[in-house]
Amino acid sequence: AAPSGVAVLNVPLVGQAGSRSRLETPAAVLDLDIFERNLAMMAQTCGQAGIAFRPHAKSHKCAEIARRQVASGAVGICCAKPGELMALFDAGIRDLMLTAPVASAVKIDLLARACAAGARISVVVDRPDLVMAYAEAASRHRTRFDVMIDLDTGLNRSGVAGANDAVDLARHAAQQAGLRYVGVQAYQGRVQHIDGFEARRGANAEANRVLAELLAALRRAALVPGVVSGGGTGSHLLDAQAGLLTEVQPGSYVFMDEAYNSVDIHGKGGPGFGPALRIAVTVVGHSSRGFAIVDGGSKSFALDGPAPHVLLGQDVVGRVEWCGDEFGRILPGAGLDALPIGTVVECTVPHCDPTINLHDFLHVASGDRLVALWPVEARGRAD
Numbered sequence: 001a002a003p004s005g006v007a008v009l010n011v012p013l014v015g016q017a018g019s020r021s022r023l024e025t026p027a028a029v030l031d032l033d034i035f036e037r038n039l040a041m042m043a044q045t046c047g048q049a050g051i052a053f054r055p056h057a058k059s060h061k062c063a064e065i066a067r068r069q070v071a072s073g074a075v076g077i078c079c080a081k082p083g084e085l086m087a088l089f090d091a092g093i094r095d096l097m098l099t100a101p102v103a104s105a106v107k108i109d110l111l112a113r114a115c116a117a118g119a120r121i122s123v124v125v126d127r128p129d130l131v132m133a134y135a136e137a138a139s140r141h142r143t144r145f146d147v148m149i150d151l152d153t154g155l156n157r158s159g160v161a162g163a164n165d166a167v168d169l170a171r172h173a174a175q176q177a178g179l180r181y182v183g184v185q186a187y188q189g190r191v192q193h194i195d196g197f198e199a200r201r202g203a204n205a206e207a208n209r210v211l212a213e214l215l216a217a218l219r220r221a222a223l224v225p226g227v228v229s230g231g232g233t234g235s236h237l238l239d240a241q242a243g244l245l246t247e248v249q250p251g252s253y254v255f256m257d258e259a260y261n262s263v264d265i266h267g268k269g270g271p272g273f274g275p276a277l278r279i280a281v282t283v284v285g286h287s288s289r290g291f292a293i294v295d296g297g298s299k300s301f302a303l304d305g306p307a308p309h310v311l312l313g314q315d316v317v318g319r320v321e322w323c324g325d326e327f328g329r330i331l332p333g334a335g336l337d338a339l340p341i342g343t344v345v346e347c348t349v350p351h352c353d354p355t356i357n358l359h360d361f362l363h364v365a366s367g368d369r370l371v372a373l374w375p376v377e378a379r380g381r382a383d
């Protein structure tokens with residue numbers, strides 16, 4: 001994609017020393033070194049535990065990141081919506097799982113076309129008519145979907161909760177030409193952000209007891225799930241230890257956000273995944289009470305999470321308080337003065353997934369330099 005908006009103004013800076021602090025803003029910045037460490041850490045944890053990982057693209061919506069995740073060892077990529085999946089397919093990603101049931105014949109037809117055009121798509125189902133809709137679309141386009149039964153182990157969002165329903169649905173799927181029954185999904189979303197490793201382990205174990213019963217019922221019915229997919233950044237280590245899932249679906253680990261910053265993901269209390277996604281903003285004035293005002297508000301950050309930290313180089317110089325759709329106010333740390341007008345700072349993000357959905361490009365930075373711009377192909381695709 002050709003750069004547009006503020007990205008156009010930043011293109012000439014690519015490769016220049018010191019360019020990172022001269023960005024036109026607001027701009028989404030990816031700290032390449034932190035990002036690469038995050039990628040390697042997930043690959044290493046899963047590799048050592050012998051569990052596969054299929055990262056969730058809902059967090060980044062970016063084909064280049066998906067490619068790098070696959071290069072780091074991921075077995076494929078998850079998507080939350082058909083539009084997100086199609087955008088990544090159009091950008092060259094081929095092994096894709098749609099992690100939510102849908103209710104649209106039009107979208108199912110588009111997905112089947114993508115399969116016929118070379119995608120391997122796995123879909124989740126939680127009702128018989130959806131099985132039939134996928135089967136019919138696959139036959140119509142002379143192709144095949146891989147199908148997973150969506151299980152509700154306590155999230156109360158999608159999925160079947162009863163063993164009989166799971167077995168009936170799996171049998172139904174296994175009988176359809178055009179479908180291949182490959183396994184189940186059990187996403188334990190409520191567990192992910194529980195602070196405290198042992199508290200999180202307890203909640204995960206509770207959901208796993210439900211999952212274990214459902215898996216046993218499927219096994220008894222000779223419908224052994226080859227793939228058991230679920231989990232996220234907050235539970236991936238617990239999932240690797242518990243041994244029920246065959247693959248985890250971590251999303252946020254690539255970027256991290258303040259919603260995850262307080263979560264002791266690795267159970268060591270120390271730093272784990274680092275804050276690779278930042279929003280660069282510029283001090284555009286000072287309020288009458290002397291606070292630095294920056295040029296980013298709710299149109300540049302999704303606000304549903306704890307307040308961002310403001311970074312000037314390696315230093316945390318304050319936190320952001322929102323004061324409008326286009327403005328934020330820096331509350332400086334103790335003993336720090338308000339930053340001068342024109343200063344470009346980077347802010348961590350309250351919640352990474354909806355934040356990246358506000359940006360067309362990632363400004364990739366290493367050290368003091370802007371090194372590349374990556375398009376966020378599926379930005380805006382909540383369809």
Ligand code: PLP
Pocket residue numbers: 056058059078099187189192230231232233234249250251252253
């Ligand atoms: N899998 C599913 C089905 C999800 O909905 C999500 C996030 O909402 C994830 C995985 C990734 O979670 P996280 O960003 O916490 O790693």
Ligand code: MN
Pocket residue numbers: 252351352353
């Ligand atoms: Mn999230």
